[in-house]
Amino acid sequence: MSKRKITVGVSGLNNIDSPGPGIPVIRALKESSEFDVRIIGFSYETLEPGIYMHELVDKVYQLPLPTAGSSMLKERLQYIAGIEKIDVIIPNFDAELHNFIKIQQQLKSELDIATFLPSHESFEERQKSELNKFGEKYNVRVPKSHMxxxxxxxxxxxxxxxxxxxxxxxxxxxxxxxxxxxxxxxxxxxxxxxxxxVIVQEFVTGTEVNVTAIGDGYGNCIGAVPMRKLYITDKGKAWSGISLEDDTLMEITRRVIENSKWRGGCELEFIKTKKDEYYLLEMNPRFPAWVYLANGCGQNHAEALVKMALGEEVKPFAGYKSGKMFIRYSYDMIVDITEFEKISTTGEM
CATH class of the missing domain: 3.30.1490 (Dna Ligase; domain 1)
Known part of the structure; x- marks a missing residue:
């Protein structure tokens, strides 16, 4: 069976020591069993490594910084849509999501570009500054937090x-x-x-366990894979991790996704104490940088998100493989100065 050709725009190309989710999302899409995916990369800085990963990213356009507002973003995407036929956009930065959520209906009606994003209300209620209320509403332990x-x-x-x-x-x-x-x-x-x-939060001691998950917006948890960090950088980023069997963690995750009717990808970050109590530290409103581990465990979250964005029915994943590890590494690319000059001067490459 031949794969369907689609074009997907992906941001978060900063595959550095504090990586964005863009490259892992692209790798997952390239492994799709149903789609032959052409990738349009969206960058904010000229040295984001994903710009120069030509085996993964077919074309790159710079976007205005999120502080420029939603009208500037829409204007830029209108220009890009005049050149590229983009089927779906997957934004991967917290800071840009507010603008994308604001214009998601216009993108669909005016440019025929699909997204699969949370509602404005869902996005706001899980903000770090609202964590106390969020924990109370969805019956999950959270550390004390103050703004x-x-x-x-x-x-x-x-x-x-x-x-x-x-x-x-x-x-x-x-x-x-x-x-x-x-x-x-x-x-x-x-x-x-x-x-x-600035958020000031109670420090809870224990083991860091995270979950990458995806909800359909109707109260169904389509997929979830939990992970324990094995190696953490000085920036607090997981440089390696292992998928876990943890029924309690999965139950809490499903409850949060289902009760909040979360739409799209997300990451839930927990601390598991010595008393086996789970404290939700934060809920990130997009895929984590380690989302490619889900592929290794048998769940392609990026592919599922694209299908749902296109209005197709997706059944929840039946399970996942535990004991799968990811190990991140750095890699030197050699690029020509002309490529850097092109993205710097024209904003596309």
Whole structure:
């Protein structure tokens, strides 16, 4: 049976020491049993390695930074759609999702580009700043969290939270602080990079376990694969991990996906304590950078998302293989300066 030809736009090409999900998503799509996929890469920086991975990415266009707003994004995508026939777009950065969610209906009606994204309400309710309410609503343990906009508020929180505590950005980055001085330094680092608010969170000790999952938006968990981190970088990123058999973790994940009617891919990050209690640290509204492990475990989440974006019925995956490991590695590509110049000057390549 010949595969169907489709074109998919994918962002998150920053396959660096703190990698984006774009390249793993593309690798999963290239292994699709149903689709022959042409990939349009969307980049924000000119040194994102995925731009130059020609065996995976067929064409690249730069997008305006998310801070430019949804109208600028739509204008740029209108230009790109005049050149490329894009069937589906999979955005992979937290910071860009708000704009894509805002214009997802227009993309479909005006440009015939499908997406499969959460609703604005679902996206907002799982924000790190809303974690306490989220945990209460969906009956899942969460660490105590507070939002602050001024460093002076940190002192007041010391009555409620003990050190160490975690200082987090709204979208990315987290610092474990063992003193007021370290917490202050973390606060300023977060503000300089991601702005306000800053989240101050209770530090829960235990084992980090994460789940990559996908929901159909109607209360069905289409797929889920849990993983324990084996090697963590100084940025807190998993450099290797192993898929787990953990019925309790899967039950919690399904409950959250089903009750929230989550639509699209996501990652749930947990701490499992010595008492076998699970604390949800955050729910990321897109595939994680380690989503390719799901392929190795028998679940192609990227392919399932594309099918649902195209309006096709997808049955939940029956199971997954535990004991499968991923090991990340760095790799030097040699590229010609003319390629860098082209993406830098024209915004496409």
């Amino acid at each position: 602050i906009n001024q460093l002076s508020e940190l002192k007041k929180l010391e009555d409620d939270l003990d050190y160490p505590m975690v200082i987090k950005g709204r979208y990315y980055d987290a610092y474990v602080a063992s003193s007021h001085e370290q917490a202050s330094a973390g606060f300023y680092k977060i503000v300089s990079k991601w702005g306000y608010p």
